[in-house]
Amino acid sequence: MSDTTQTIEPIVKGRGIVKRYGRVTAIDHSDFDLYPGEILAVIGDNGAGKSSIVKAICGAVQPDDGEIVIDGEKVHFSSPIEARDKGIEIVYQNLALSPALSIADNMFVGREIRKPGIMGSWFKMLDKPEMQRIAREKLTELGLMTVQSINQAVETLSGGQRQGVAVARAAAFAKKFIIMDEPTAALGVKESRRVLELIKDVRSRGIPIVLISHNMPHVFEVADRIHIHRLGKRHAVIDPENYSMSDAVAIMTGAMEPPPIEQQQLSPK
């Protein structure tokens, strides 16, 4: 299938994935590849099934057919929590933050650290200083931190700051890869810029990212490869260096034939 001679194995390899909802086929024998260290953008028209395929990979929906191999291991996640236990983090469009809880509490929700010894094991006491320390460290690494604010409630942050917290949470715990669903959709120009830098920072730390976005300029700026989804299938994978945004949109909407398979970017350069 591949047009290159490279032998790096994808971190996610999906083959022939099928998902039907009653008589609607949301994913129709689609393939999917994510390689180490890259940002893979997934674009597609509304209803093309791009979120369905990403949901199938992170366990939010269970495919009816096909196989998903992550890091050489065949997986069948029954929920995103299971995927998370395997080191797969998702930044949801609505961010999945609890507004009234602090930044530190939010970063550790569902995987809190307990105090060592009897206080932790018997009385289940949280180790708040440790969680605050790690949260501060992670935010500082991504350049999101000024000193006094780790116990600030998330609802007092701006949209960009909240996105920053959600991305930092994902980056702090992702061992395999991160899925980001429309991370710039709700943001202004400046905040989008900040988040795009953040996405590149995360990549430079070696964590691959699946980026779902409608925003072509953002996709073309950060993506290493672009997975174009159409009618429930992987329609083409292109290199953003070689195609224009209008080409991508044309391929996505069917106005233009996808390039022949040899010219596609099925694996990184």
Added chain:
Amino acid sequence: MADVQKSTRNRQDFENTLDSSDANVASFVYEQKGFVAKAQHFLHGNPTMVPVIVLVASVIIFGLIAGERFFSPFNLSLILQQVSIIGILAAAQSLVILTAGIDLSVAAIMVLMSVISGKLAVELGVPAPLALLIGFGGGIGAGLLNGFLVTKIKLPPFITTLGTWNIFYALMLWLSGAQSIRGEDIDNTAPLLKIFGQAISVGSARITFGSILMVIVFAVLWYLLNKTAWGRHVYAIGDDKEAAELAGIRTDRTLISVYALAGLVAAIGAWASIGRVGSISPTSFYEGNLQSITAVVIGGISLFGGRGSILGALFGALIVGVFQSGLRLAQVDVLWQVFAIGWLIIIAVAIDQWIRKVSS
């Protein structure tokens, strides 16, 4: 592929002006604020301060009106004693309200469990500790039923507990035959049931075990809510259930545990209520559900979930007790106590709405 075009991987033209603009988007800035905004912000961070301020203010005002009779150790300990049962119910209620739910059945669970324990111990000769344990188990079971209906059948908490309130109340009337179990009978067969009516005297103050139990219940629940992961999850669910779910919290399991714990606390309240009333009466605490909600709301816990401290409910219960005591000592007609509590509820909710509008 023919038309290879120029790279679009640089940043966009329209963004070129950004260099000269302020880049402090993702940093945290504190601005100067006016007094009102500062107060609003402070209260937002410390939601329990409102009931504390109201409590202190009402103690001072009633102290001035009613004089030293109000401030006598006897009267103050009496207030504590009078609010102890509603206080325990309010603690149970707080748990559920923090999840953005409501439990109309807490008082019905309490009275039902006091009847069950009483019937078993006094009339059927079951050892008192076992009868109480069965009551606790019943409280947990009743709470599990509420939690199951809310999470698995996905009924709104209000409707669920409106239904179970009636069901538990009817069961209680059936079991008790609408008859009280007399205090002397309890004293003769199972005095353990009335232990929370006993008191230690410090000077003229008379502190009942029931009052102490209430404080312990609040302390334990405060610890659970603030120092354990479970407690953080309760707040997160009340704040935004969907987000909590996506963030990896098993929300159904947590919610069921909340209702079950509320049921257990109500059953503990049942034990305390036998000592407080001195007998087991099917007609007691009929308004306990609403009084517990009143204490929670006056205590600054948001009915919309996720906000407030459980200690607020304790202060809320005390505020109601102080109002009732103060107005009684000032010889004001009982109807004005009800009138005042009504306004307190409305003002408390209005303040909550105002605090929630805070922005940084």
